[in-house]
Amino acid sequence: MIKEYRTIQEIAGPLMLVQNVEGVTYGELAEIRLQNGEIRRCKVLEVEGDNALVQLFESSTGINLANSSVRFLGHGIELGVSADMLGRVFDGLGNPIDNGPELLPDKRLDINGLPMNPAARAYPSEFIQTGVSAIDGLNTLVRGQKLPIFSGSGLPHADLAAQIARQAKVLDNSSQFAVVFAAVGITFEEADFFINDFRRTGSIDRTVMFMNLANDPAIERISTPRMALTAAEYLAFDQGMHVLVIITDITNYAEALREVSAARKEVPGRRGYPGYMYTDLASMYERAGRREGCDGSITLIPILTMPEDDKTHPIPDLTGYITEGQIILSRDLYRKGLRPPVDVLPSLSRLKDKGIGEGKTRADHSGVMNQLFAAYARGKDAKELMTILGEAALTDIDKLYAKFADEFENRYVSQGYDTNRSIEETLSIGWELLSILPKNELKRIKPQFIEKYFPEKSEE
Secondary structure, eight states, X not given: OOOEEOOXXXXXTTEEEEOSOOSOOTTOEEEEEOTTSOEEEEEEEEEETTEEEEEXXXXXXXXXXXXXXXXXXXXXXXXXXXXXXXXXXXXXXSOBOSSOOOOOOSEEEESSOOOOOXXXXXXXXXXXXXXXXXXXXTSOEETTOBOOEEEETTSOHHHHHHHHHHHOEESOTTSOEEEEEEEEEEOHHHHHHHHHHHHHHXXXXXXXXXXXXXXXXXXXXXXXXXXXXXXXXXXXXXSOXXXXXXXXXXXXXXXXXXHHHXXXXXXXXXXXXXXXXXXXXXXXXXXXXXXXXXXXXEEEEEEEEEGGGOTTSHHHXXXXXHSXXXXXXXXXXXXXXXXXXXXXXTOEETTGGGSOSTTTSOTTHHHHHHHHHHHHHHHHHHHHHHHHHOGGGSOHHHHHHHHHHHHIIIIIIOOOSSOOOXXXXXXXXXXXXXXXXXXXXXXXXXXXXXXXXXXXXXXX
16 A cells, blocks of 8 residues: 655755655655646655655646645656567657557566676677768777767767667677667757658667657656666667667756756765766666677667867766767867768777677778878878978878878768768778878788778779
């Protein structure tokens, strides 16, 4: 029998204090019944003695302290999961919003799942093809990896997120692949863009979408990424699928965390964010990976906008500590018209060497990748020198490297949001670009690969 309490003592904004409660636990869900029979939901933020502090999911307007009652449900927020989730759109609390039927769940799972036990992890080693050359060729995504995208306000991370979601696949055709897409604190226009894009391309059929809008409560924003990860865990470890989880935007999640922390009057840490934000982010990110003895896997791409494009801001800073690299979008490249504006030199995938090579991508991948990095870095240096001293100060080989850098940006990095390149196409474009340079400059590629793949220029 669930007990009802008529001991609401105080309401301050989204917070409500309930006195004389028994057996209430942190994170537990509760329902408030108003005098007119309306039900509103809330979640326990703090328990001290027989007092419980709860945060409302909806507005506190119209709640009469004397005539309203609270009942605690004995469990946290749960998500009903089923293989029928694929192709469906849910809100940030797991309720269908696509005018489809209610889901008949196989089971209900607490969304606050545990990070994966390190002893149970299998090492990520299989290639995932995103169709984006700047990622596949140079900062390769590996199955079970956590690879964030660091963006800035106004940069086209939404377009890149949609492109990866619809193009990503594992090259092993026998494996089932699914995408779980969570949008946190976005506008109606952005939500409309994502849903229409997925439906237009047909990728919605293998996707589970969670949409949390900017006007939804902060407490729901904190739940949305966990909803997505819970759905991914079910599809990966119960259904044996390879799941790519894309969460955008982690900055909105962290802002909600700061808002709830301030409401609880907690001592703030850096820039006002709670001191436990590192632990909180890690408890989410570390749910991704590969598990020993399981066919499925969870690969995570969290997308975050860096406030003021500052990589040292607490959100990207802490995310970088927890994850295995980062893809960085550049405002300078965006202004130059590159789409997507991926800045490959500061970007990094720490597991890229594990997912490339013979039997995974191609035997020459590692050498081509290293040579492209080296040539582009030298080309950018040559262009800076040209800006300062003029073109006359450059040697002939420096001019070739400067030409290479321009061609590399325009042909390799900039491919648009509708081009889906196979890894063979990506490597072929890399070889075409390297043919701008003399063969004796290709010091990072084994001679047998130069012999096999270097494009011979036709005699004119």
